[in-house]
Amino acid sequence: MTARILDGRAVAGEVHGEVRQGVDLLRLETGVTPGLAVVLVGRDSASEVYVAAKERAARAVGIETETIRLPADCSEFDLLLEIERCNRDSRFHGILVQLPLPPHIDPMTAIGTVNPLKDVDGLHPENMGLLLMGAPRFVPCTPAGIQRVLVDSEVSTDGRHLVICGRSRVVGRPLAALMMQKHREANATVTIAHTGTRNLVSMCQQADILVVAIDSPKGVTADMVKKGAVVIDVGIHRVPDSTARKGYRIVGDVDFDSVMERAGAITPVPGGIGPMTVAMLLVNTLKAARLAVRTGEQSPYTSAVV
Numbered sequence: 001m002t003a004r005i006l007d008g009r010a011v012a013g014e015v016h017g018e019v020r021q022g023v024d025l026l027r028l029e030t031g032v033t034p035g036l037a038v039v040l041v042g043r044d045s046a047s048e049v050y051v052a053a054k055e056r057a058a059r060a061v062g063i064e065t066e067t068i069r070l071p072a073d074c075s076e077f078d079l080l081l082e083i084e085r086c087n088r089d090s091r092f093h094g095i096l097v098q099l100p101l102p103p104h105i106d107p108m109t110a111i112g113t114v115n116p117l118k119d120v121d122g123l124h125p126e127n128m129g130l131l132l133m134g135a136p137r138f139v140p141c142t143p144a145g146i147q148r149v150l151v152d153s154e155v156s157t158d159g160r161h162l163v164i165c166g167r168s169r170v171v172g173r174p175l176a177a178l179m180m181q182k183h184r185e186a187n188a189t190v191t192i193a194h195t196g197t198r199n200l201v202s203m204c205q206q207a208d209i210l211v212v213a214i215d216s217p218k219g220v221t222a223d224m225v226k227k228g229a230v231v232i233d234v235g236i237h238r239v240p241d242s243t244a245r246k247g248y249r250i251v252g253d254v255d256f257d258s259v260m261e262r263a264g265a266i267t268p269v270p271g272g273i274g275p276m277t278v279a280m281l282l283v284n285t286l287k288a289a290r291l292a293v294r295t296g297e298q299s300p301y302t303s304a305v306v
């Protein structure tokens, strides 16, 4: 068996087209152009790449974007002040604090300082809580992207066993909340496997749909996959490769070549979930701008810092 490739790049292209239309319509009807602020602390090279991709994609669909760069040694307080400035700036309907943050800054404090009505990452406790309660406002971008790829690829999750490897705040936890919802495009039986899970291999083998977000290059191999399962690879790693022009290759958390022979469908890396994450950020930013128009900028939010 050779798996069907679930082309995230193609689905992301469709999403970009939908957002572009939505942005044009909003501007026509209200004169408002959606705006996105990206806050980047330090010079983490992977983060630089992601932020550049987000900026490019936003501009391409007509979303105005500004990246606010702070030095790696800035204080937590300076970061919170910058977030507050963005909260008050009506040009920005969406705010994203790129993770990871330097170790001296608490990510929970930073995320919790973003106005939840501008939290296009969907990571603020209020938005996570709404998602868990089955009333999502902003769904975190990677889980939203995974759901959209599955829906567009006509992979039904309804009643199927979805095993998520990894319990991160950005992927595993919100994806579990999203996929257990009583909704046609979710309704899965969800298991989260993590570093404390006993017999990870047999847990993975039970998955109809296996989502891998373990931050370990090629960590999931063919023996861990049920024949015909759908495999979603969230990882992205640079591994040295002397035969490659750049001296490295991009791989995911799944050993693509071996799993390809066993799975029914699989997302590639690159070109799978990565572009979907960016696309869903655009969706959330458009949604935030519409929300701001509806509520007349009168958010109930009050500053916790200044």
Ligand code: GUN
Pocket (backbone or CB within 6 Å): 096, 097, 098, 099, 100, 121, 141, 142, 170, 277
């Ligand atoms: N770093 C890796 N993934 C993400 C994400 O989804 N959002 C943010 N803000 N940072 C990330």
